[in-house]
Amino acid sequence: MDDEPFVRYLEDKVKSTIEKYGLIGGGDRVLVAVSGGKDSTTALYVLKKLGYNVEGIIIDHLLGEYSRKNLSNIQSFCSECGIKLHVVYMREEYGYSTCYIKSVLNSKGVRVNQCSICGVMRRSILNRKARELKASKIATGHNLDDEVQTVLMNMLKGNVYQSARLGPRAGVLDSGKFVPRIKPLYFCLEAETERYSRIHDFPVVYEPCPCSLDSFRTHVKKLLNGLEEENPGVKYSIINSFLEILPDLKAHESGGAVKECEACGEPSSRRLCRVCEITGAMRSVS
Ligand SMILES: [Zn+2]
Numbered sequence: 001m002d003d004e005p006f007v008r009y010l011e012d013k014v015k016s017t018i019e020k021y022g023l024i025g026g027g028d029r030v031l032v033a034v035s036g037g038k039d040s041t042t043a044l045y046v047l048k049k050l051g052y053n054v055e056g057i058i059i060d061h062l063l064g065e066y067s068r069k070n071l072s073n074i075q076s077f078c079s080e081c082g083i084k085l086h087v088v089y090m091r092e093e094y095g096y097s098t099c100y101i102k103s104v105l106n107s108k109g110v111r112v113n114q115c116s117i118c119g120v121m122r123r124s125i126l127n128r129k130a131r132e133l134k135a136s137k138i139a140t141g142h143n144l145d146d147e148v149q150t151v152l153m154n155m156l157k158g159n160v161y162q163s164a165r166l167g168p169r170a171g172v173l174d175s176g177k178f179v180p181r182i183k184p185l186y187f188c189l190e191a192e193t194e195r196y197s198r199i200h201d202f203p204v205v206y207e208p209c210p211c212s213l214d215s216f217r218t219h220v221k222k223l224l225n226g227l228e229e230e231n232p233g234v235k236y237s238i239i240n241s242f243l244e245i246l247p248d249l250k251a252h253e254s255g256g257a258v259k260e261c262e263a264c265g266e267p268s269s270r271r272l273c274r275v276c277e278i279t280g281a282m283r284s285v286s
Pocket residue numbers: 261262263264265266272273274275276
């Protein structure tokens with residue numbers, strides 16, 4: 001496919017995903033969680049182009065040069081596109097960088113992986129900031145590859161019900177404090193968002209996060225790419241099967257009442273939210 005029809009194809013796919021799953025309605029104010037990478041930059045750009053009311057938000061995880069480059073890239077991108085950008089600094093929110101948390105916990109024998117710390121902190125900060133900014137939706141740059149990887153990882157780890165919180169509209173918690181998270185790039189392959197980003201010459205770093213290199217996700221990603229090469233379309237098959245059983249997974253998980261974390265008051269399915277578990281562990285070992 002030539003570049004011009006490809007650009008239209010991807011934008012149409014995003015639009016039909018939004019319409020089919022009711023991701024964004026007329027009055028929605030959408031906060032797009034950006035990282036400076038190709039996926040979230042593409043999500044922000046396409047939503048703006050489709051005429052939605054969008055602002056960007058980036059969390060600086062303080063991972064050295066990688067974070068600095070991503071931050072300056074997204075700042076120049078947003079000012080060029082006339083999009084308001086909010087910047088949140090990890091150390092101001094929690095007093096520690098993600099790397100520091102991981103190294104302290106690991107040195108004390110608490111097994112925890114960088115990507116899960118980053119993901120937990122990120123989701124919590126985004127939810128809180130979205131409420132403060134009166135945004136009605138949080139959009140992320142998750143693509144089809146990310147979602148298939150997560151579905152498979154949950155299966156491989158024996159946590160199939162954890163996938164209940166996935167889908168184009170994420171989350172199982174129905175709480176006034178919980179801002180719905182949406183994934184407009186749900187049916188876009190990673191290779192497609194990369195192509196879209198390169199065609200537009202977006203200022204992004206294409207290398208993965210330096211801290212993610214040893215993670216389980218990288219193995220699963222390689223496995224899936226190998227499968228896709230031998231069986232084109234296998235990623236779509238997995239996600240379509242998953243979407244068929246997703247309502248059952250959600251029904252299974254929605255039994256308990258939504259709780260609020262006893263320590264911080266954020267919505268949580270448990271007594272303490274995972275952020276407070278992590279920060280509690282930090283206090284107990286330091
Ligand atoms: Zn908490």
